[in-house]
Amino acid sequence: MDSQDTSQYEARQTICELGRSLLDDDLTTGTGGNLSVRLDDDHIAISPSGVPYGEIEPSDVPVVRTDGTVVAGDGDPSTELPMHRAVYDRRPDVGGVVHTHSPYATTFASLGEPIPASHYLLAFAGTEVPVTEYETHATEELGEEAVEALGDSANATLLRNHGVLTTESSLADAYSVAQMVEYCARIHYQASVIGDPEILPDEELHRIQGKLDSYGT
Ligand SMILES: [Zn+2]
Known part of the structure; x- marks a missing residue:
């Protein structure tokens, strides 16, 4: 394998590993949620649709051109x-995007x-985690709402009545943001039950x- 193939294999392997972590860390259930990595200017790797995370192998992970064409991988790309x-x-x-249905953050989304x-x-994540307008899952419109809510610098947004989207310079860091958002949502929920949390x-x-x-430097 040349170095480009090696880095592509590692990125697809990271998607497999962090996909299993989504379940272990209670950030999603079943086949819900999805993850992706930017491979280069014209390609991303994204978790396959409808395959249980425990069964995904790197060769299943689709590689997709920015125009949407699948160029490698045995699975269909996430919807x-x-x-x-x-x-x-x-x-x-x-460089990496994570979408979850983590329960405390999604409570606020609902x-x-x-x-x-x-x-x-x-x-x-930013200074707060905003909420998009509602759009049906797996539509271009949902993507437009998400990028509008993220703006130029936020690393997380809630998708109304749906879940969470997080970003960072790498997939591992976007995954950490997803964990932080869920933790902060849980703490804010718990604090609000008892009293009036300070912001x-x-x-x-x-x-x-x-x-x-x-x-990081
Ligand atoms: Zn979803």
């Missing part, structure tokens, strides 16, 4: 491919309420984001 493509098209900084920063780890100001979240960025 949410249009949403993933829309994110890579609009956000050149994004209420149509953003998740505010009542815990500092929300800084991984951190945007300036503090920006300060934390500066510190988080410097860890």
